[in-house]
Amino acid sequence: MEDRIFEMVQGDLFRTPLWLWTLPLGEHRFVPSWGKGTVTWLTQKVGATEVKLPSGFSFWSSWSFAVCTAKEERSQRDLWRALMREDSPTPLDWLVLLFNVPEPCALRVRVGKHGTIDYRLIVHDSDGPLAHASREVSLPHGQAEHHLLTIIGQGRGKGLGAQIVANAIALYRRLSVSELYLTAGLSAGGAVWGKFGYRPVDPMAWRGVKRTVRRRLAAVGANDRAAYRLRYGVSLEKTVAALLRLSDPRTLWDILDLDPDKVVQLGGSGRGLGGFLLQGTRWRAILDLQDPEAERRLRDYVETKIPGSLPPGW
Amino acid sequence: MSAFKPLHKPGQAKPQVKSWGPADAVDEETHLTKDIGELDRDHPGWDRRSKVLAARRLLKEPGMEEAVVRGIYGKAIVEEALAAEGLPAGGLASS
Numbered sequence: 001m002e003d004r005i006f007e008m009v010q011g012d013l014f015r016t017p018l019w020l021w022t023l024p025l026g027e028h029r030f031v032p033s034w035g036k037g038t039v040t041w042l043t044q045k046v047g048a049t050e051v052k053l054p055s056g057f058s059f060w061s062s063w064s065f066a067v068c069t070a071k072e073e074r075s076q077r078d079l080w081r082a083l084m085r086e087d088s089p090t091p092l093d094w095l096v097l098l099f100n101v102p103e104p105c106a107l108r109v110r111v112g113k114h115g116t117i118d119y120r121l122i123v124h125d126s127d128g129p130l131a132h133a134s135r136e137v138s139l140p141h142g143q144a145e146h147h148l149l150t151i152i153g154q155g156r157g158k159g160l161g162a163q164i165v166a167n168a169i170a171l172y173r174r175l176s177v178s179e180l181y182l183t184a185g186l187s188a189g190g191a192v193w194g195k196f197g198y199r200p201v202d203p204m205a206w207r208g209v210k211r212t213v214r215r216r217l218a219a220v221g222a223n224d225r226a227a228y229r230l231r232y233g234v235s236l237e238k239t240v241a242a243l244l245r246l247s248d249p250r251t252l253w254d255i256l257d258l259d260p261d262k263v264v265q266l267g268g269s270g271r272g273l274g275g276f277l278l279q280g281t282r283w284r285a286i287l288d289l290q291d292p293e294a295e296r297r298l299r300d301y302v303e304t305k306i307p308g309s310l311p312p313g314w
Numbered sequence: 315m316s317a318f319k320p321l322h323k324p325g326q327a328k329p330q331v332k333s334w335g336p337a338d339a340v341d342e343e344t345h346l347t348k349d350i351g352e353l354d355r356d357h358p359g360w361d362r363r364s365k366v367l368a369a370r371r372l373l374k375e376p377g378m379e380e381a382v383v384r385g386i387y388g389k390a391i392v393e394e395a396l397a398a399e400g401l402p403a404g405g406l407a408s409s
Contacts, residue, residue, distance in 0.1 A: 197364075232384055233381055233384070233385075234382055234384070238382065239382050239385045239386065242377075242379065242382045243386075246375060248375075253364075254368060257365060260387060260391075261388060292367070293367045293368060293371065296364040297368075300363060300364045301364075
């Protein structure tokens with residue numbers, strides 16, 4: 001009867017390309033623009049092989065794209081039972097990670113021996129893959145590491161990333177996980193994760209961001225600087241300098257919030273000033289759910305991005 | 315042979331994600347908890363509270379000028395933050 005819990009949450013198999021597991025190298029910031037096409041082509045060529053994944057919740061053991069053998073499946077179930085208390089979230093509860101995302105999608109879970117759980121989220125729709133997320137949760141430490149979140153092609157700009165993050169928060173609250181870590185800056189992440197309430201993990205990491213912000217500030221044109229001064233009655237240089245004097249890593253949020261009236265045009269690029277200044281930064285990030293300001297920033301952003309789509313448990 | 319069994323056969327209902335909050339705390343239609351779903355939305359400025367918190371934090375920084383914070387969060391939010399800190403508009407020095 002107990003094993004029925006696991007079977008209830010396993011779905012039909014669907015096909016997905018192997019390249020989903022490779023980093024989208026073609027879009028990596030270290031790949032020069034002239035090489036992006038070639039690298040993308042190679043990545044997709046190598047990864048053209050398709051694998052079958054079960055939709056819903058399923059365990060993995062060696063590779064997250066490989067189906068467990070019967071022995072591995074038994075071992076994973078035993079580890080799960082040893083780790084979870086009676087009131088812990090069940091595999092059915094873990095399906096909140098798939099809340100309001102397109103189908104089919106697979107939640108691949110691997111239980112470690114020391115209270116860690118690795119999971120991968122593979123989101124598809126009828127046209128193909130949309131997103132891939134890779135995370136590790138340490139239950140004894142109440143921490144989660146978000147290794148990678150890739151939103152692919154047509155999945156972008158529709159709030160799918162925000163939905164995936166919001167779903168994870170709902171699960172983490174149940175698991176008493178309150179510290180989320182990631183490394184921001186793989187592609188555009190340095191200018192994105194602050195919107196979700198992530199901040200540099202310590203003053204040292206914040207110092208690294210400051211250097212890039214100073215460099216980017218020099219690239220803001222004279223007309224934009226004049227427009228800023230005219231609107232706010234204070235120069236952009238003075239404002240940024242005042243922020244960069246602070247050692248509090250939460251100041252990154254203030255950089256992101258610069259120019260609320262959006263008078264700085266940045267050559268008509270349509271980008272916000274804060275995002276422009278943080279572009280190209282790479283920093284170790286923490287989202288501390290016990291910090292009321294971080295938590296509120298996350299809520300405000302997610303609520304605006306995916307109105308009415310918060311998962312149960314928020 | 316796959317170790318996995320199909321989740322739901324044709325014609326069977328799919329399992330639903332269950333809520334773990336108190337039943338009456340979740341709006342059945344939107345799935346938003348009343349905490350942020352109803353109470354916050356009824357409150358003016360529900361979507362900018364983080365900005366007010368941030369402005370309050372900045373205003374408390376030694377040497378921080380009100381004009382600088384206005385350039386980041388705008389006049390309305392700074393006024394709200396000043397009021398929350400018990401300071402009048404213009405309550406911080408500007409140069």
